[in-house]
Amino acid sequence: xxxxxxxxxxxxxxxxxxxxxxxxxxxxxxxxxxxxxxxxxxxxxxxxxxxxxxxxxxxxxxxxxxxxxxxxxxxxxxxxxxxxxxxxxxxxxxxxxxxxxxxxxxxxxxxxxxxxxxxxxxxxxxxxxxxxxxxxxxxxxxxxxxxxxxxxxxxxxxxxxxxxxxxxxxxxxxxxxxxxxxxxxxxxxxxxxxxxxxxxxxxxxxxxxxxxxxxxxxxxxxxxxxxxxxxxxxxxxxxxxxxxxxxxxxxxxxxxxxxxxxxxxxxxxxxxxxxxxxxxxxxxxxxxxx
Numbered sequence: 001x002x003x004x005x006x007x008x009x010x011x012x013x014x015x016x017x018x019x020x021x022x023x024x025x026x027x028x029x030x031x032x033x034x035x036x037x038x039x040x041x042x043x044x045x046x047x048x049x050x051x052x053x054x055x056x057x058x059x060x061x062x063x064x065x066x067x068x069x070x071x072x073x074x075x076x077x078x079x080x081x082x083x084x085x086x087x088x089x090x091x092x093x094x095x096x097x098x099x100x101x102x103x104x105x106x107x108x109x110x111x112x113x114x115x116x117x118x119x120x121x122x123x124x125x126x127x128x129x130x131x132x133x134x135x136x137x138x139x140x141x142x143x144x145x146x147x148x149x150x151x152x153x154x155x156x157x158x159x160x161x162x163x164x165x166x167x168x169x170x171x172x173x174x175x176x177x178x179x180x181x182x183x184x185x186x187x188x189x190x191x192x193x194x195x196x197x198x199x200x201x202x203x204x205x206x207x208x209x210x211x212x213x214x215x216x217x218x219x220x221x222x223x224x225x226x227x228x229x230x231x232x233x234x235x236x237x238x239x240x241x242x243x244x245x246x247x248x249x250x251x252x253x254x255x256x257x258x259x260x261x262x263x264x265x266x267x268x269x270x271x272x273x274x275x276x277x278x279x280x281x282x283x284x285x286x287x288x289x290x
Contacts, residue, residue, distance in 0.1 A: 002069075005089045008077075011069035012090075013043065013061045016054025030123070030285050031099045032057045033087070035064065035107030037129075037268065039078070039202040039213075042068025044195045045104070049274040057100075057285050062090065064110065068197045075205050079212050084114035088121055098123035100285060104268055105129050105240060109216070112248075116221035125229040126281060129237050129267050131244035132222060132251060135164060135207065136214035140244060147238040151182040156238075167209050182238055184266035222251040229257040230284045234265030234272065 002009045019026040032053060036043050043061035053059050063070040065086050066078050087110065091099060101122050103111030108130025115122050133140050141164060148156040156179050163175035181187070206213035229252060233245035242261060249257040260280055265272040 003090065003093055005093050006082075006086055008065050008071040008073050008086070010065065010071070010086065010090065011043075011063040015051055015059040015061070016057060018058045030057045031060060031096055032281075032285065033060045033062060033091075033096070033099045033101045035062060035087070035101065035103040035110050036067065037105035037107050038067065039106045039206050040067065040199050042197045044068070044192070044197070045268075046270075047195075049270055049278065052278055053281060053285070056282060060096075060099075062087070063197075064107075066202055067199055072199065075201070078202055078205060080109055080113040080216060081117070083110040084117050087114045088118040091121060100124035100126065102126040102128065102281070103130060104270070109218070112218050112222065112225070115225045115227055116218065119224055119226045122227040124284065125225070125227050126232070126284060127229060127245070127248060128232045128269055128277075129234060129240045129245075130248070131240045132218040132248050133244075134212070134214045134216045137217065139247075143241045143243045144239060147236075147241040148179060148182065151236065151238050152179065156182060167207060167214075169204070172204070179238070182266075184268065184271045185236070185264065186271050188271065219247070219251050222248065223253060225252055225256065227256075230280070231257050231259045232269055232277070232280070233259070233261055234267060234269045235261055235263045236265060237267045237269075239267055 002011055018029060020029050034046050036045050042063050046061055050059055064083050065073050099122055101111045101114060108127045111125055111127060112132060115125055131140055145157055145160055148160050159175045159178035163171045231245045231248050233242045235242060245259055249259045262269045262273055262276060269277050
């Protein structure tokens with residue numbers, strides 16, 4: 001399905017109905033909007049693992065501007081403010097109220113920017129394997145280098161330094177070969193790769209020298225978020241290590257955010273422990289303590 005907002009046609013898909021049939025009434029279920037990672041990937045990264053959540057919520061998968069089946073648009077529109085405002089307009093256009101917004105990795109950047117810019121909209125946030133600051137942050141850089149060294153030794157550490165310092169196609173290609181296999185304990189199957197519609201132009205643009213992926217810092221804005229928030233990190237995540245999730249929680253209003261650590265999991269958590277992730281998301285959506 002497509003909806004046209006803010007000059008772009010955005011693709012979305014839905015799993016589960018909005019209304020559940022109770023014996024004497026139609027009961028509204030929570031709406032969960034899922035923002036994929038990348039940048040450059042699409043909503044297929046959530047499927048089929050998130051299908052069980054359709055039993056307790058209406059799950060909406062959104063291909064963000066420039067991604068997947070949505071309009072590519074132009075690079076000057078590929079920024080966090082635009083992606084966040086797209087989501088707010090998407091909700092207004094479709095009449096979605098009080099959504100829970102889930103963002104993984106890059107999708108978490110967008111989810112935080114959205115909740116900062118539109119604090120009245122979301123009822124909840126689920127932030128998985130993400131960071132409030134870009135790869136140019138010296139603190140994040142130190143956390144990433146330490147995590148990759150633990151996972152892949154000096155070769156991985158050197159590949160990260162080269163990628164972060166040079167930000168060239170050759171440096172990124174070397175990073176992918178050396179560091180890509182270290183993101184998770186379980187390898188991504190070929191079928192999942194084939195299902196993904198990629199836009200290979202977004203990541204180099206977003207992470208270019210001086211680009212937003214390098215320079216952004218949402219730290220000061222996090223105090224504006226009013227939605228209850230679940231922050232999830234993997235103990236073995238090398239690109240958004242646990243100290244990055246701890247930083248998010250510490251920067252939000254006291255008591256608003258809860259941090260959950262998944263042991264023996266890497267980036268995204270879902271690939272290494274999909275059942276455990278679905279369980280804690282289900283608990284959050286149904287109002288149970290996580």
